[in-house]
Amino acid sequence: MADARNFTVKKTSSLTDKAYCALKESICSISIEPGTLLSEGQIAKELGMSRTPVRESLKMLENEGLVEIRVGIGAFVKQISYKDLMDLYAVRKVMEVLAVRTSVDNIRKSDIRQLEEKFQALLEKHANDEEITVGEFINTDLSLHKLIIDKCDNQYIQNFMNTIFDNIKRVQTVSFEELDDIEESTKQHLELLDLIARRKKEELVIRLGEHIDWSMSCIRAY
Incomplete structure (x- = not known):
C-alpha cells in the first residue's frame, strides 16, 4: 500500500512539474500574453492531465510572481506595471553588481570564450541582415548575467536572482520587436x-x- 501511495505522489509531482514548465515557458516567451485568464480545464485538456497538477503549478507560478490568483475569479498571467519594472531593475542592479565582485574571480577563460563566440555570432548575423529570433537574442543576452550570478560566492543572491530572471526575460521579450x-x-x-x-x-x-x-531604458512596462 505504501509503495502504491508513493507512486501516486511521484506521478502527481511529475505532472505538476510538466504543467509548471509548459506554462512558465509560454508565459516567459509571451505565447500567453499578460493579463490572460488561465483556464485550468483548458490547460489540463491540452496537456492531457487532470486539473489537480495544473492547479498546483499555478500556485508555484504565483509564488514566482508570474501568475496572479484572484479568489472566486481565477488565475491570470500577471502584468508588470511601470513601478514593477523600476523596482525589478533597481533590485537587479544591486544584486548583479554585488555578485560580480566575487564572480569575476571564479569565471573561467573557457566560459568567457564560449560567450564571446555567441555574441560575435549575433553581431555577424545582424551585420548580414540575417534573422535573429527573440529567443536567440534574449537567451544569449541573459547567459552572461546568469553566469555572473552562478559564479558568485553568495547563495542568497543566487536563490533570489533565479526567481526574478523569468520576469526580466518577459519584459525583454515584449520589447524586442519594438527596439533595434x-x-x-x-x-x-x-x-x-x-x-x-x-x-x-x-x-x-x-x-x-x-x-x-x-x-x-530600452524596455517598457505592459
Whole structure:
C-alpha cells in the first residue's frame, strides 16, 4: 500500500512539474500574453492531465510572481506595471553588481570564450541582415548575467536572482520587436566580457551598473 501511495505522489509531482514548465515557458516567451485568464480545464485538456497538477503549478507560478490568483475569479498571467519594472531593475542592479565582485574571480577563460563566440555570432548575423529570433537574442543576452550570478560566492543572491530572471526575460521579450538595440547590447556584453577576462573589477562594477540602467531604458512596462 505504501509503495502504491508513493507512486501516486511521484506521478502527481511529475505532472505538476510538466504543467509548471509548459506554462512558465509560454508565459516567459509571451505565447500567453499578460493579463490572460488561465483556464485550468483548458490547460489540463491540452496537456492531457487532470486539473489537480495544473492547479498546483499555478500556485508555484504565483509564488514566482508570474501568475496572479484572484479568489472566486481565477488565475491570470500577471502584468508588470511601470513601478514593477523600476523596482525589478533597481533590485537587479544591486544584486548583479554585488555578485560580480566575487564572480569575476571564479569565471573561467573557457566560459568567457564560449560567450564571446555567441555574441560575435549575433553581431555577424545582424551585420548580414540575417534573422535573429527573440529567443536567440534574449537567451544569449541573459547567459552572461546568469553566469555572473552562478559564479558568485553568495547563495542568497543566487536563490533570489533565479526567481526574478523569468520576469526580466518577459519584459525583454515584449520589447524586442519594438527596439533595434541588438548591436549596441551585444557590444556592451562583449565589453563586459573583456573586463571580466582582464579582471578589471572596479571598472567592471561601474560598466555593469551602467549596462543595466541602459537595458532598463530600452524596455517598457505592459
